[in-house]
Each structure stands twice: as C-alpha cells, then as structure tokens.
Amino acid sequence: MALTDSVTVLPGVGPKRQEALASLGIETVGDVLFYFPFRYDDLQVKDLAEAADQEKLTIKGVVVAPAVVARFGAHRNRVNVRLQVDHSVVMVTFFNQPWLKDKFEQGSEAAIYGKWDAKRHTMTGMKVLATQTQDAPSLAGIYPVNKNIRQSTLVQLVKDAWARDAANIQDVVPSAVRAKFKLMSDREIVHGMHFPDTPLEAKAARRSAVFREFFLFETQIQALREDNQGEANGLAIPYDNQALRALIQTLPFELTNAQKRVVNEICADMRSPHHMNRLLQGDVGSGKTIVAAIVMYAAVTARYQAALMVPTEVLAEQHYAKLTKLFADFPVKISLLTGATTAAARKHIKADLASGATDIVIGTHALIQKDVDFANLGLVIIDEQHRFGVNQRKILQEKGLKPDLLAMTATPIPRTLAITAYGEMDVSTIDELPAGRQPITTSWVRKNQLREALATISTELAAGHQVFAITPLIAESEKVDLQNAEQLYEDLNKAFGDKYQVALLHGQMKNDEKDDIMRRFSQNEIQVLVSTTVVEVGVDVPNATVMMIFDADRFGLAQLHQLRGRVGRGRSAAYCILVADPKNDAGVERMKVMTETTDGFKIAEKDLELRGSGDIFGEAQSGLPEFKIADPVADYATLNAAQQTAVGLFKADPTLSAPEFAPLRAYLARRQQAVGSLD
Template sequence: MSIQYIKGVGPKRASKLKKLNINTIEDLLYFVPREYEDRTNFKYIAQCKEGEKVSLRVKICGYPTTLKPRKNLSIVKIPVRDETGMAFLVWFNQDYVLKQLSLGDSIVVYGKINRFGNEIQITNPVFEKGKGNRNRIGTIMPIYSLTKGLSNNEMIRIMHNAIKEYSNKLPEVLPDYLRTELNLMPIKEAIKNIHFPMDKNSYLKARRRLVFEELLTLQLGLFLIKNRSNDINRGIQFSPSDEVYRFIDKLPFKLTSAQKRVFKEIEKDMEDNKQMNRLIQGDVGSGKTIVAVLAMFKAYKSGYQSVLMVPTEILAQQHYESISNLFSEYDINCELLIGSLSSKKKEQVLEDLKNGNIHVLIGTHAIIQEHVEFNNLGLAITDEQHRFGVKQRAILNQKGNSPDILVMTATPIPRTLALILYGDLDISIIDEMPPGRKPIETYAVGTSMIERVNKFVKKQLLEGRQAYIVCPLIEESDTLNVKAAEELYMSFKDTIYKDFNVGLLHGKMQSQEKDNIMEQFKNKKIDVLISTTVIEVGVDVPNANIMVIYNAERFGLAQLHQLRGRVGRGKYQSYCILINGSNSRISRERMRILQRSNDGFYISEKDLELRGPGEFFGTKQHGLPDLKIANLFTDIDILKLAQQKAKEILDRDYLLIDEEHFLLRQKIINMFGDRLENLILN
C-alpha cells in the first residue's frame, strides 16, 4: 500500500519520502532511526556540566529580556530555577516563545548546557508545559535521516501514525520454534521499540530481533543460490593426473603446506562433475598465483583453455611474464590480451583463442568483451576479486560451458564475513607465508618527524633503492588538512628529492599513463613514486624497499596493510613509515596494531573492531541486497548465529517448502528477486 494514505503524509510528503527510498508502508516501518537522543536523563541545575545535553524540571522565575544586537538577529532570554540553582533559557530568532511562556510556569526543558562565567545557559531548548503525556522530553527520541523539506518532528508524527495503524498487520516471518529458542521479540513489538524504545534494553532487544531476521534472510538466500547452483550447474569433470605433481617437483621453490592444502581443495573440485566456484584468500605475498598456475596446468592436461583476468594492464603484463616463464618447458601457449595491443596483434590473439591455439590467456577487462571467443574454456580465474564483482564474473562464466571458477583476493577478511560477501563461493585460505621473506619493519611517527623521515628515505635512495610516498588525496583540499599527492610532488621534485627522478601516479590519470609510470618505476627510471592508493593493487618492484604513508590516520587498517605489501618483495630489508597526523587514542591504537603485526587476517579483525560501522569493505560490487538495519561489521556475532541457524533450517527443510517456513521463503524471494525465485521455484 502507498505511503501517501498514512495519516499526516499525503501526495506532497509521499514524494519527499520517496527520495529516502520509502515507497511502501513496510519501507517506512523498516526505516530505522540513524541515532537516538536520550532525553530521559533528568538533572538538577547544580549538576549540569558544560557541553552536555540534559533534561531539567524548572519554573520560570523572572520576566524575559529580548536583545537585538544586529539586524536579523534577536535573542530571547528567560530566567528559570529549580531547588538547586538558577539558569537562563536562550533562543535565537525564536520570538514566538514569548507568547507560549509566562512567569510562574512549570516546564520541562531539554537542551545543551553552556556556561558564561557563573551564568548557566540552555541554548535553543525544547520545552513542554504541564504534567500530561510527554512526547518530546523524558523519552528516547529517534533521529532520522531526512531530506529537504522534511523535519525530524514530521517524521516522528508520521512514524507514530504508521505504527499505530499498521504494525499489527506485519507478518511474523520467523517460525515460532526459532523465536522461542532464541528468545526473540515478536515483530510488532520489535518495530515499535526500534522507533520509540521504552529504554535502552528494549531498544537492544528490538534491534537484535530485526538484525537477526535480516541476516538470516540474507544468509538463507545465499545458501539456497549456492545449493541450487550446485544441483543445477553440472561442470567439467577434469581428469586425475600425476603430471601436475611432476610439474610441482620441478618448480624452483617449494610450496608451503598452506599452498599444498589449497591446491588439494581445488583439485578435488576440478575432478568433481559440479562447477567449481572457489575463492582463494591469501595475504599479500602468500603465493596465490602459483596455486592458480597449478590449476591452469591441470586444465591444460585435460585439454581445456584457462583465462586469468586482473584489474590493470601492468599487472596483466607481470603475470604474463612470470606464468610464461613457468610454462616455458611445456607446450603451453600463453598470450596477453590488453587494451593497448595493436589492432593487428589483437586480431591474431582473438583468432588463435577461437581456434584453440592459445592455452592460457591473461588480460584485463578486455577479456569480457563480446567479440572474445574461446575454443574450449575450462577454467576462469579473477585476481583481486574486489575490483570486479558478481556481474563481471558472470560474463566470464558465459565465455565457456560452465567453466570452473576461481577467484583470488589479497584482501583478508574474516571467514564469517566472507561467507556473506562471497556467499556463492567455497572458501580456501592461504594462511602461511613462503619461507625467507623478511618482515617489513613498520614505524608510526608524528608530523614533527617528517624531516628525519626524508633523510632516512634519501639514505636508502643513495644505496640504490626506490621509495613509494602515498597520500590520501590528489589535489590540495581546503576542508581536509591532508597532504595532496600533486602538492607533495611539486614540492619534493624541486627540493628534498631534486637529485632523484620523482614520479606522480593517481586515479584520475588514463590507464595507459598509469601503466607507463609504473613501468618506469619498475625499470628503475623513477626513484621516488608519489602516489594515491592506486598502487594498492600494483606490480612487484623488488628494488622498492620503502613505503611512506602521509596522513595514515585517514586510511583503514586493512588498506594500510595492503599498501605496505607493495614493499618487501625483494632481497632488501623493507620499511613502512606511517605519518600519523592525529593525536586521538584510536588513531594511536591503530598505528600500534600495524607496528605489532604483519598478519592481514588479524589486522582485518582489528579493523572491524575499531572502525565499527561504515564501508570496511564495499558490498555494492558483490551484488548483495541492501541491508536496512543490520551492519555486517558490528553485528558479526549475530551474523555467526544467523549462519548457524540458516544451516540448521536448510538441513530440516532443503527448499523451505514446509508451512512453518512459507513466509520466510517469501521474504527471501522478495529480498533477492528473480535471481533466487527462478532457482528455488523450479
């Protein structure tokens, strides 16, 4: 039903609510407050502290004064008292209060305390007269995200009306046995208490109920997609072969036990008749690529082509060189497909690919263009998965007849979260580093140490090394006190590093330009590379052993760890210097975590703990439904519970066809749309 028929809405307000993605009554009821103002905390005037917001019971004890210090500004000041002292209520440009308040009135007020000498003032307070029901003071007030022309008070009135009229009609989608087992609030109560909680405890119980329902629905949907895809998608059954182990024995290095374990998981998938959909998670430098190479070798031995898609041309070039080298003793033809190839070369590659003369193709987004045809694609691999997403993976999948899919990421995320972000994939983790890699020495310093940092960098450069210097922004900003890459580049190339070749790299450059700069850095034609975070997914430059990050407090821990992983790839001791422009306790704690650990999984857990809500890891590109209430990061405990219960429910009722699960099934279909409906109804 349209929201315009709710009391207090109408067509005009309905169009404003639509800007907040509120189209139906259900949308409105699930539009939860962004925060709350606790106005239940009554104090005496003598207890008030500067800057705090409080509720007071006071009596007007004198006549108001009105000041007009300048045109368009009036200040109304009314004296009040309680049994412990006196204060002044102060309003700016709100002369109408003079008609509403009189000497001797008893009122309750809520506002911010300011002190001027011995005088206590409450600025622009909210007030209510009389002893009847309190709507605005003595309660926990919801604060909503708003749009132009819609006030918080209007939103509260609309929400009161909607809850009164429609909350009884909300279906209870959770089965009774589950609500009883987990002691979850009924839906009607939960909706009422998420908007207008009686106290903190009733808010927490309401939120737990709603978050659990949302995460359970999401996880059930993802499990159903995965289970049904496994049932439906018959994949390629690759032949068992010992030749891959002879290939492993000839490698110039030994595999770690983690690499061996993950390859065993991949091998088992490839020899099964179901389509492989597997994610390899591994920290920077853990050796994911060689595991992918072994899978390619296995595909080749079974007569199939493989493809590896990466986000940048220079990374594609790097993979092409290293993989071609590993396959050089075998009759495996590797080829490169990137945008900058000449038309003639591109035509030749496309023809050879279609004819089956190319066994392994390595490239960028160019691979998923329409005119790219494979002869017999058996294995599709994407590297740095978070740069692509569900849609690109689906296009790659269509290039063959249900090829096995392998996705790799160097962004370590907790397994529980990975089950949501990559709900349709099996997960393998390479949690061990190859032997002999020296840990990167990490130092966090304040801005007062910049001169010493520059001297240290110059010393390394004079010894023949190279350095990255990273900034959060491209151009100088008036609003943020952060070093901009362009500003730093202009300054450094003519002063501190004038005796060295200095390069600049940022996201606004064309792909070709970025690749050229990285190529020059890799070939030692640039000594100091000043960059934004575009180097986060970059190429190996073994000679670069120093990373300086300005305004490190502005990056997430996981991102700082990714950036740090750009060094430490050669035989030289490597260093990461974090210049911290903040004195906050949290900022210092974050820097300490990076100094103590080189373990990406530990760091990502800590990032979740410290950062709380917000985009720890973008979910949009994963093609996930929007979450209205739950937060994947702060609600990790509820997420674990939802995952456990989702498995139990599907063990009990594989397709959710029992009557007790009917409404839950309907909610899942509404959340996922056609993507799921066709799967579970067929």
C-alpha cells in the first residue's frame, strides 16, 4: 500500500466517482489525505437558551419517538425526529434524506448539527454527528467541493484513506527545516487538519500545512532554476560592447538610470554561458521597447538572430516602424511577420530567417508556426508575456539552440507576488519614467456630471487631439445595468459625429476589422474610438490625449492603470476621466487611488490589498500557482521564509544529494513526471 496508489483502491470509488474526484484534482490516496478543509464548523453542543434565531449549532438529546418519513411532491420528502433536549422536546427535520430514518432508535442518544429556529423551537437538520454508537466530534471540516462530489462523500473518503494509509505518510520537508520552524510532521498535519480535537490544533496544523505547501512549490521553482541555468543549457553571446555604445549614442534622448541598469543586467546574462530566463517589468511608458532594441542589437553584433513576439498585429507593426527607424544607419536587417503578411512576402521572410539574412524579426503568433525556421536564434523576447501561454513561449525558444529568453510586462507585479508568479525567473525592473513624459491628470466624475467631461473632450478634439472612450460591455444586458459600447457609440456619434470621425471597436469583431480600425485611429483618420478593453495592451497613439472610462468601478485597479497608460504618450497634456457611480466602499476606494497616484507599483500593491491574489491577473493570464490552502498575500511572511529556505538548500546542495533529502527528491521526481517537466 502507498499514497501514490490510485484513489480507486478506496471503498466506493469506481470509474464514475474517480472521474468526479479528478475534477477536484484528486487522483491518488495521497491527494485525498492532503485535500484539506478550508474552514470548520464548531460542533460543540450549545445551550438553546443562549442560541440566536437561524444560528447554526449542535444539539444533543434523547430520541423520544421513532423517526417518521413524510412525502410531499414527486421526489421530495422529509424525516422528522423528536429529541428530548434538557427539559423540552425539539422537532428536527431533514429534507430529502430518507435513509436517515434508520439512524434514530427510540431511547438512544443523538447529536445533530443544523439551523435553529428560535421562534418555532425547531431545527432544520444539516448532519447527524453522532448516535449511541459513536462520539460526536467537536469540529467538522468543510471541504471545497463541486457539483460532482458531495461533502459527505469526501468526508468518508478522507476517513477511509486515513484508516488505510496513515502509517505510510512520510515527511517530505527535511527534519532540520521542521525543527527550525517548529513544524508538525506530515502525519500530524494530516490528522490535525482533518480530525482536530480543538480549534488550537486545527490552527497549528494549518500553520505547518501552509509552510509545507509553499516550501514544496519553492523547491520545484529552485529545481527549475538549476536546470535552466546549467551551462549545458546555456548560450554565451559575446556581443560587441563598442557597437552597443555607438547605437546608444545615436538615441535622441538619454537613457534613464533604470534603463541603463536593466540593460547591464540583461547583457551580463547574455554574455554568461548560463541560460537567461529574465523578466523585464516596467510601468506603462517606462521605456521597455528601447531596452529590447539595445539587447537585440547586442545579439546581432555576436552574429545571432533575435525574435520579438507581440500579441497583436498593430503592435507588431508599430515596433517594426520604430526599430526600422532606429537601425536605419546600422547594418541590421529587420523583418515583420504577422497573419497579414502576404504569401509572397512570407516566403521571402522565411527564406531569410532560415539562411540568416534576417537579423531581427518582429511578429505575432505567426513566428511559432512549424514552417518558420531560424539559422542561429540567440535571443527571444516576449512582449506582454502574460498574453502568451507557456507552451507558445516554449515553441519559439525551441526554434533555436536554447536561446536566451527575455519576457516583458507592463503590468507591475506587487513584490508580494513576484516570488510566486515569476519565481523561476530573474527580474529586472524599470522603476522610473523617462524625462519629458507628460503627466496624466485623472479625475472621477459621476454620471450626472457627464456634461463637464464631454466639455473636456470637445476642447481636446478642437485642438486636433484624439479620444479613447472605454466601456466594459459589448451589447445590452438585462442583468447588469452598465453603459454598453453600442449605446455609447451612438451617444458620442450624436455629440461629435458631425465634426469628427467616431468608430466602435470590440472583441467580437474579426481580427482584420479590429486591426483596420486601430490602424485608422493610429493615423488620425478616426478621432473618437469607442472600445471595450481590447485596446488595453500596447497600442501607441501619441496624439490621443483623453482616456474616458465608463463604469470605471467595474474594472480592477491594474486594468484601469493599463488603460490610462494609452494616453500621455505625446508632448501634450493628457487626461483620464473615470465615469462611475460606485455601489460600495471598495469601488469608491479604487476611484480615489486612481486620482491620487500614477505609480503602477503602488497601484498594483493596492489592487492586491483590495482584491486578493486570485483576481489580480485573471485566471487565464496569471501564471500564478493554485495553492490549496496557503494564500500568498495573507501568508506572505511564511511564503518568504519558505522561499529563502528552498534557495538555501539548493545553494548548499544543488542536486539535493544528501540522504536526508531522499523523500524530497522523490517528491520532485514524481511532480516532474506528473507534469512532463518542472516548468
């Protein structure tokens, strides 16, 4: 018997239930044992004289009459049982659980947990805690379940798994680490989490379980770093430093100190024989693109090719135009490869990439198609990396012999999340804006003040500038009373359409339609762009000076900040107008934060504080691990300790070869096998 045995070895688990359990991530006996409650119901018996109406509580008494099943409707029934509790009789009713009738024998004692109706002196039963033959627990774990698995089923499976395999639970956290942080053994954690006798025991077990979960995650991250940074996996790029200086001297502005620092960090990584896996994060408008250009040129001077992958065709074209201008006087051949590239041009570009004639290629997902080959790919840069999946990044990397990887993001990562979201990467941060960047004046207006906001728009349009108008919905919704894009388009067209071109952009349009509208907006053929959040990332329209966001309280702070960053890119003053009637304090707080600061890192920290870690990036984009019991925000001190501990272990013993690490090595090997590789 072993914890790695399939869950089907437990009683009552056939193919159908096995599939249902898999939907909770439970596939082995060990998964059952380490699937912990997220809270506990206090089952200690309460004096009914002190009980509040509709309170959930436990009563204990003697069954005074046989239980009765009453049926009503086709498939509905209730079990009624009378209990003598102290000096009164209480009627307890269970709905649609007819099998409970046989649990109650007249004259026997029973403990029942349920909702108390003080006015009627009755209870709606939720669970039978104990009868004559069993003791009532004082705490009951409540587990995260879904429509496929009942709470009671999971509780029974945990009991069965404990009875079968308690003796087989081995410690994966090394004993020295457990001793240092005064942690329970794995067996004590499992018992304390599932079957605590007191709230204190449950709390102590959770403390150890949280450290264990973070520690195991961080050891996987460190193992991945060791693998990534091995010299056998790396590529040394001996770039020409003089050529780099010559390029930087031609720039029409001086790099900020932060830009200089991150260029040095990235170039040092490229020159070393270790594999580079680095994240470049910087606020909107902090100058990440010029850093990318410099380090791509570094690769070119060493006779390597560089690839820059971006999420949209419009953004790819903008990067291509900027880099073509930047490298006009340098011996660098740049190509643009997107879905819009013609068949004839595509054929030439692919041939130049395969022969090495092209030095730098900028493109979208088109870069990762099977028939795109490189002669000598040395550097891969992913812009707005959260828009691409891990596999997409891998495909592009695999087109070279372990090229260095630089991922870029304009979404500032709160320090509290960086070690979970990007734990396997080295992080470079541009934490200052270039000189001359125009400040953005942010104001918050309620809908009844809209006329003032429209006056600002009118003034800016008259000055020859352009306007973004953003709304969260595409079409009318009966459930949510929000200003929608189609209605907003009609309203603004009515207000400004006689003098200016107003257009509508949303995610349900075809890609070529969206690209055409963005192109026309970029070229000032469209002056007012009504859009959903598809404009959030990367679009550069220096002539746009107003960002107006309707129902702004429906957006997260990070998203509002990204949208605001679409303006203020030219030489004119810029404005962000938040239109919102917040329904709660959190909405009001978000509006205040936006009007008080333009610092993306402060905003990211505040967003984390207001919304919690799970909502910051959105499930599909987050890259954040799903912790079962730990919370990276609430348990940050523990996360930090676990990370430092894991780093220390790998520094002292990079392969964890010492005998005391054998269970940890076995765990990491199982994890690697389960996911194909540690990344």
